[in-house]
Amino acid sequence: xxxxxxxxxxxxxxxxxxxxxxxxxxxxxxxxxxxxxxxxxxxxxxxxxxxxxxxxxxxxxxxxxxxxxxxxxxxxxxxxxxxxxxxxxxxxxxxxxxxxxxxxxxxxxxxxxxxxxxxxxxxxxxxxxxxxxxxxxxxxxxxxxxxxxxxxxxxxxxxxxxxxxxxxxxxxxxxxxxxxxxxxxxxxxxxxxxxxxxxxxxxxxxxxxxxxxxxxxxxxxxxxxxxxxxxxxxxxxxxxxxxxxxxxxxxxxxxxxxxxxxxxxxxxxxxxxxxxxxxxxxxxxxxxxxxxxxxxxxxxxxxxxxxxxxxxxxxxxxxxxxxxxxxxxxxxxxxxxxxxxxxxxxxxxxxxxxxxxxxxxxxxxxxxxxxxxxxxxxx
Numbered sequence: 001x002x003x004x005x006x007x008x009x010x011x012x013x014x015x016x017x018x019x020x021x022x023x024x025x026x027x028x029x030x031x032x033x034x035x036x037x038x039x040x041x042x043x044x045x046x047x048x049x050x051x052x053x054x055x056x057x058x059x060x061x062x063x064x065x066x067x068x069x070x071x072x073x074x075x076x077x078x079x080x081x082x083x084x085x086x087x088x089x090x091x092x093x094x095x096x097x098x099x100x101x102x103x104x105x106x107x108x109x110x111x112x113x114x115x116x117x118x119x120x121x122x123x124x125x126x127x128x129x130x131x132x133x134x135x136x137x138x139x140x141x142x143x144x145x146x147x148x149x150x151x152x153x154x155x156x157x158x159x160x161x162x163x164x165x166x167x168x169x170x171x172x173x174x175x176x177x178x179x180x181x182x183x184x185x186x187x188x189x190x191x192x193x194x195x196x197x198x199x200x201x202x203x204x205x206x207x208x209x210x211x212x213x214x215x216x217x218x219x220x221x222x223x224x225x226x227x228x229x230x231x232x233x234x235x236x237x238x239x240x241x242x243x244x245x246x247x248x249x250x251x252x253x254x255x256x257x258x259x260x261x262x263x264x265x266x267x268x269x270x271x272x273x274x275x276x277x278x279x280x281x282x283x284x285x286x287x288x289x290x291x292x293x294x295x296x297x298x299x300x301x302x303x304x305x306x307x308x309x310x311x312x313x314x315x316x317x318x319x320x321x322x323x324x325x326x327x328x329x330x331x332x333x334x335x336x337x338x339x340x341x342x343x344x345x346x347x348x349x350x351x352x353x354x355x356x357x358x359x360x361x362x363x364x365x366x367x368x369x370x371x372x373x374x375x376x377x378x379x
Contacts, residue, residue: 015081017078020077020078020080020081021074021077021078023077025077025080026077029073029076029077029122030073033072033073033076033118033119033122034073036072036114036115036118037069037072037073037115039111039114040065040069040111040112040115042111043065043105043108043109043111043112044062044065046105046106046108046153047061047062047065047105048062050106057104060104061101061104061105064100064101064104064105065101065105065112068097068098068101068112068115069115071094071097072094072115072116072118072119075090075091075093075094075119075123076090076119076122076123078090079123080123084124084125084126087123087124087125088124088129090123091116091119091120091123091124091133094115094116094119095113095116095137098112098113098116106153107144107148107151107153107154108153108154110140110141110144110145110154110157110161111154111157113137113140113141113161114160114161114164114165116133116137117130117133117134117137117161117164117165117168117169118164118168120133120168120169121165121168121169121171121172121173122168122172122175125176127169127173130165130168130169130172131165131166131169133165134161134162134165134166134169135162137161137165138158138159138161138162138165139158141154141157141158141161142158144157145157145158198354201351211243211244211246211247212247213273213307213310213311214243214269214272214273214276214310215240215243215244215247217273217276217277217310218236218239218240218243218276219236219240221236221276221277222236222237222240236276239276261296261299261300261303262295262296262299263287263290263295263296263298263299263302264287265299266299266300266302266303266306267283267287267302267320269303269306270302270303270306270318270320271283273306273310274306274309274310274318277310278316279309279310279313279315279316279317279318279331280316280317280318281317281318281319281320282317282318282319282320283319283320283322284319284321284322285321285322285323286322287322289322289323289324290322290323290324290325290327291324291325293359294325294359294361294379296359297355297356297358297359297361297377298322298327298377300352300355301327301329301352301356301363301375301377302320302327302329304348304349304351304352304375305320305329305375306318306320306329307348308348308373308375309329309331309333309373312333312373313331313333313372313373314333315331315332315333315372316332316333317331317332318330318331319331325361325378325379326376326377326378326379327376327377327378328374328375328376328378329374329375330368330372330373330374330375331372331373331374332371332372333371333372333373349363349365349375352377356377360379361377361378361379362377362378362379363375363376363377364376364377364378
């Protein structure tokens with residue numbers, strides 16, 4: 001949509017000429033613009049009540065006025081999708097078309113300039129240009145009225161022309177702002193939908209991805225224990241059932257937008273999940289040392305890091321090192337870990353990076369020089 005076309009939502013070239021004239025925005029212009037034509041009835045009445053002029057001259061003058069009124073209604077929708085230079089030329093051309101009316105009608109043709117100002121206000125994008133045109137046309141009307149000795153029929157034309165022109169420029173600007181605001185609101189609504197989709201995708205991946213990974217590990221462990229230790233196998237199956245229920249609850253919470261995690265809870269869950277996978281967990285520092293505003297994003301980092309340790313590392317030991325402004329999840333595995341965010345990373349690390357950016361922290365991930373993999377989230 002061009003800025004100067006407040007009633008037509010079509011880009012340049014998208015609509016043919018006939019389609020422009022039938023566009024819903026054009027019909028709104030016809031309705032509003034016809035209000036200005038209502039006052040032009042006095043112009044036509046003046047032609048037919050004038051004491052001078054033959055029938056043929058009056059007929060020709062009426063036809064000329066009708067053609068001019070039609071041009072006033074049709075020109076704006078035709079040029080709205082065009083570039084500014086074309087729109088300016090069209091309105092100046094409409095002003096030039098009024099010149100023959102002074103010969104066919106009389107000096108009262110000066111009232112048709114009100115239509116030119118109305119069309120310019122809804123066609124030109126620049127308020128300044130509209131005000132300059134108003135000033136020029138008003139001065140022309142003043143000059144004509146002065147040269148004619150300020151007859152009653154046009155004595156008020158300069159002042160009315162100036163006031164109507166200023167009013168129309170302001171009104172056209174307000175309409176453009178309203179349309180732009182509506183368009184901005186639509187864009188904001190679309191962005192909000194996209195953000196909600198991203199949130200749901202992050203929560204779904206982070207919640208179910210971790211839970212299902214632990215379920216997989218415990219199921220494999222139960223399968224190994226079922227022959228030699230049925231009681232232990234039943235305990236693992238019970239844990240699988242519990243985790244499945246928790247995963248279902250997480251899914252419902254994610255759908256409702258109320259999914260939340262705590263750092264303490266994730267550390268407990270990490271200890272249990274890693275133990276089921278035969279991986280020892282070391283947490284040298286308690287969660288209380290972390291700054292309160294960073295605990296939620298660090299909790300997600302622990303969840304994502306432990307999930308990746310279970311899936312990819314083949315480690316024997318995992319260490320979660322906490323400080324006031326950082327968390328580091330390290331393992332001593334030898335398997336290839338997922339790439340760092342921004343380098344072909346998986347959905348989990350991408351989601352964590354988005355959460356971290358919102359919290360004002362950064363995510364780094366990569367292999368350790370001593371072996372294994374490290375995920376760092378720090379301010």
